[in-house]
Amino acid sequence: MKAMLNDTVLAEAPESDLIRIEGNWYFPPASVSASVLVSSPTAYTCSWKGECSYYTVTTDGNELADRAWAYLTPTPSAIERVGSDFSGYVAFWKEVRVSD
Template sequence: MQALLGTTVLAEAEEADLVRIEGNWYFPPASITAGVLTESPTAYTCPWKGACQYYSVVDGDAVQQVDAAWAYLTPFPSAIERVGSDFSGYVAFSPQVKVVS
């Protein structure tokens, strides 16, 4: 599967390697294209997953899409149990990013 913003591939992995949570596909960290995401200062904590790190899509030094991706770097143990898979550091994308198989 691929995560695309326009024609830019943000992530690519086999569907079996992804985790599906609340309708979102979470891509493993190693599947993220190098250099396309930069940490965002946006803060959020999900009541059941934990602290969230947001990312913006960049092209060189220019930000293309603010807060277009997020990850739970250290999700609550109860969230991992609830999902049935360790999704630490896995990255999901906002609706502006198209996920295709």
Template structure:
């Protein structure tokens, strides 16, 4: 699967390596082009996953605010709910298209 903005691949991994959570695909950290992400100051804590880290996605000089996020240190109980450790896996939305 791929996460793409305007033809630029931001993340790519086999579907079996991704984790589906609440309708979003989370990519393994090693599959993400981290040089295209920069940490955002947007605060959010999910009631069951824990503290979220948002990222701005920058492609060809255009920055898309908070279009990616991950959970660096999810609550331990979230692992049971999801079925595996999803620490630092990255999900995308809006202009970032996730396709097979």
């Protein structure tokens, strides 16, 4: 599976390595191109997943604020609910196309 913004690959991993939560594909941290993500100051806490870290996606000189996010330390109950440890896995907002 690939996460793409225009012609830029943001992340790539086999579907079996991804985790699907609430309709979003979460990519393993090692599969994400670190050069396209910049930490954002935006703060959010999900009632069941825990504290969320947002990232600005930067490609070809364009910046899309808060279009990627990760739960660096999800709650133990969230890991149990999802059935997999998704610590640090990265998901992308709608402008990013995820396909196989």
